[in-house]
Amino acid sequence: MTTAAAHDLLIIAGKEYSSRLIIGTGKYETYEQNAEALKASGAEIITVALRRVNLLDPDQPMLVDYIDPKDVTFLPNTAGCFTGEDAVRTLRLAREAGGWNLVKLEVLGDKTTLYPNMPETFRAAEMLIGDGFDVMVYCNDDPIAAKTLEEIGCCAIMPLGAPIGSGLGIQNPVNIRIIIENANVPVLVDAGVGTASEAAEAMELGCDGVITNTAIAEAKDPVLMASAMKHAVIAGREAYLAGRMARKMYADPSSPLGGLI
Amino acid sequence: MTISITLNGEDRSIPRPMSVAELLVAFKLEAKKIAVERNLEIVPRSAYDTVTVEDGDRLEVVRFVGGG
Numbered sequence: 001m002t003t004a005a006a007h008d009l010l011i012i013a014g015k016e017y018s019s020r021l022i023i024g025t026g027k028y029e030t031y032e033q034n035a036e037a038l039k040a041s042g043a044e045i046i047t048v049a050l051r052r053v054n055l056l057d058p059d060q061p062m063l064v065d066y067i068d069p070k071d072v073t074f075l076p077n078t079a080g081c082f083t084g085e086d087a088v089r090t091l092r093l094a095r096e097a098g099g100w101n102l103v104k105l106e107v108l109g110d111k112t113t114l115y116p117n118m119p120e121t122f123r124a125a126e127m128l129i130g131d132g133f134d135v136m137v138y139c140n141d142d143p144i145a146a147k148t149l150e151e152i153g154c155c156a157i158m159p160l161g162a163p164i165g166s167g168l169g170i171q172n173p174v175n176i177r178i179i180i181e182n183a184n185v186p187v188l189v190d191a192g193v194g195t196a197s198e199a200a201e202a203m204e205l206g207c208d209g210v211i212t213n214t215a216i217a218e219a220k221d222p223v224l225m226a227s228a229m230k231h232a233v234i235a236g237r238e239a240y241l242a243g244r245m246a247r248k249m250y251a252d253p254s255s256p257l258g259g260l261i
Numbered sequence: 262m263t264i265s266i267t268l269n270g271e272d273r274s275i276p277r278p279m280s281v282a283e284l285l286v287a288f289k290l291e292a293k294k295i296a297v298e299r300n301l302e303i304v305p306r307s308a309y310d311t312v313t314v315e316d317g318d319r320l321e322v323v324r325f326v327g328g329g
Binding site: 024025026027028031034047048049050051052053055058059062063064074076077079089092093094096097098164165191211213214 | 321326
């Protein structure tokens with residue numbers, strides 16, 4: 001491996017990670033399967049949600065019984081929040097439950113598309129950063145919105161590749177590339193990746209990382225897909241660092257033309 | 262004297278005003294894995310013994326679950 005790839009770390013809010021894959025923890029059949037997939041993925045950060053304790057069954061299995069926050073970074077999300085206030089309230093509780101400042105902000109616009117509500121996202125990001133949080137932010141694939149979020153102080157910009165849970169792949173690679181070119185903080189594609197090649201595509205565009213949940217959890221074999229995603233992200237990153245060949249309009253022989261018998 | 266509270270959106274009665282720590286024990290909730298909000302204000306873990314749950318309080322007890 002060349003030096004460039006060997007020392008290629010993802011740095012978010014001052015902390016170094018060797019894996020560029022972040023996985024979600026929703027939709028798995030069991031927490032055991034989730035923990036196995038995590039191991040296979042090599043991810044060092046997982047997204048988690050915050051929900052009410054079930055009062056009728058307080059002893060039901062808990063995520064933290066299977067995945068230890070000491071071993072991986074828990075990234076609490078605000079999934080299901082439709083206003084800035086809801087998001088801030090949720091993440092303050094998450095900070096109390098976990099004791100860390102790194103969070104994933106997502107403020108949704110509607111239940112059909114789960115597309116982000118950007119004005120509310122801007123407002124919530126300002127409130128959270130004012131309150132000392134390190135904010136990784138789910139956003140649309142608008143380069144101007146992404147730049148605004150960086151200027152507000154977000155520590156990572158995370159445009160969607162396609163609607164959450166759709167598995168449709170990177171729908172707007174042009175915009176993702178522009179967002180990456182303009183950014184001085186890590187850019188991660190969050191949402192839309194459906195299979196390994198699409199994770200590799202995001203990385204080849206120059207993304208600093210990929211977040212995926214459904215593509216792994218809803219694969220027929222989630223643990224195997226977690227492994228595939230790990231390799232795809234590494235392959236895509238190395239291809240990006242290596243720099244692809246120029247596209248040509250016609251064939252160009254790989255074997256020498258001279259010395260033919 | 263029974264008091265009424267709203268706990269995770271449900272109406273509940275408890276026999277008397279009690280600390281958050283006592284309330285968690287009464288509902289068999291393990292304090293180290295959760296966060297508590299009382300009337301929209303976070304109750305820090307260090308204050309579970311000193312903050313009293315009173316009549317009409319709205320409490321939320323939350324934990325981490327799988328999510329994307």
